[in-house]
Amino acid sequence: VVNQKGGVGKTTTAVNLTAALTEMGLDVLLCDFDPQANATSGLGVDKRKIKHSVYDVVINAVTAEEAIVKTKFGDVLPSSADLAGAAVELISSEHREHQLRHSLASVKDHYDVILIDCPPSLEMLTLNGLAAADSILVPVQCEYYALEGLSQLVSSIRMVKRSSNPQIDIEGIVLTMYDSRTNLTIQVAEEVKKYFGSKVFKTVIPRNVRLSEAPSHGKPVIAYDRLSRGAMAYNAVAEEFLKRGGNG
Ligand code: ATP
Ligand code: MG
Numbered sequence: 001v002v003n004q005k006g007g008v009g010k011t012t013t014a015v016n017l018t019a020a021l022t023e024m025g026l027d028v029l030l031c032d033f034d035p036q037a038n039a040t041s042g043l044g045v046d047k048r049k050i051k052h053s054v055y056d057v058v059i060n061a062v063t064a065e066e067a068i069v070k071t072k073f074g075d076v077l078p079s080s081a082d083l084a085g086a087a088v089e090l091i092s093s094e095h096r097e098h099q100l101r102h103s104l105a106s107v108k109d110h111y112d113v114i115l116i117d118c119p120p121s122l123e124m125l126t127l128n129g130l131a132a133a134d135s136i137l138v139p140v141q142c143e144y145y146a147l148e149g150l151s152q153l154v155s156s157i158r159m160v161k162r163s164s165n166p167q168i169d170i171e172g173i174v175l176t177m178y179d180s181r182t183n184l185t186i187q188v189a190e191e192v193k194k195y196f197g198s199k200v201f202k203t204v205i206p207r208n209v210r211l212s213e214a215p216s217h218g219k220p221v222i223a224y225d226r227l228s229r230g231a232m233a234y235n236a237v238a239e240e241f242l243k244r245g246g247n248g
Contacts, residue, residue, distance in 0.1 A: 004121050144188070
C-alpha cells in the first residue's frame with residue numbers, strides 16, 4: 001500500500017482491508033513497514049509490548065515468524081520507531097532494496113495475502129516495500145494535489161520495475177475520503193480515472209468519522225462499528241480486491 005503523500009489513507013486501507021479479508025476467511029498478514037507503527041496499533045497490538053519488530057527482522061536477523069503477532073483481525077508483523085534508522089543502516093548493505101523481500105520469503109507461503117503498509121516517502125523503506133510486492137495498491141485522497149504526487153509515484157514504480165522487480169505494477173487505485181457533495185472530489189476522481197482507467201476501484205471510501213475513531217480503540221472499523229459507511233466501504237473494497245485477483 002503505497003503513496004508518498006502523507007495522510008491519504010494508506011494505513012486505514014491496509015488495516016481495514018486486512019480485517020475484512022480475514023473475516024472472509026483468508027489468511028492475511030499485515031506487514032507494518034512505517035516507523036509510525038500506526039498499522040500495528042490499529043489492529044490492537046501494543047507497541048510497547050512487542051518482543052521483536054520488523055526492524056529486527058530486516059536488520060537483526062530475527063525471523064519473521066518470531067516477530068509476527070497473531071490478532072483476531074489478522075496477523076501483524078509489527079513496526080517500531082527504530083525502523084526509521086533502518087534506512088540509513090540499509091544504505092551500506094549490498095542488497096539494500098531486497099531486505100524486506102528476503103525477510104518475508106520464509107512466511108510468504110503461509111498466507112493468502114500479505115499487505116505491506118509503506119511510509120509516506122519514496123525512499124529506502126518504500127523501495128523495499130516495492131521490491132517485496134507483487135502488486136501495488138494506491139490510496140488516493142480526492143484533493144487538489146493528488147495527481148501531482150501520482151506522476152512521481154508512477155516514475156518511481158517504473159524505476160523499480162527496471163531495477164529490482166520487473167513484474168511489479170499498480171493493481172488498483174482506491175479513492176479515499178470521498179465526498180460526493182464537493183465538486184473537487186468529483187473532478188479529481190474523474191482525472192484519476194482518465195489517467196488510470198480500470199485500475200481505479202469502483203468502490204470509493206467515503207469520509208467517515210468512524211474510520212478515524214476506530215484506531216484509538218485498537219480496532220478495525222468492522223469491529224468498531226460494523227454498520228458504518230466506512231465499514232461497508234472497506235468490505236466492498238475487499239470483495240473487489242479478491243475479484244481482481246489480489247490474492248495472487
Ligand atoms: P501516513 O502517510 O502518515 O502514513 P496514511 O496515508 O497512512 O498516513 P491514514 O493514517 O490512514 O493515512 O489516514 C490519515 C488520517 O485520516 C487518520 O487520522 C485517519 O484516521 C483519517 N482517515 C483516513 N481515511 C479516512 C476516511 N475515509 N474518513 C475519515 N477519516 C479518515
Ligand atoms: Mg500510514
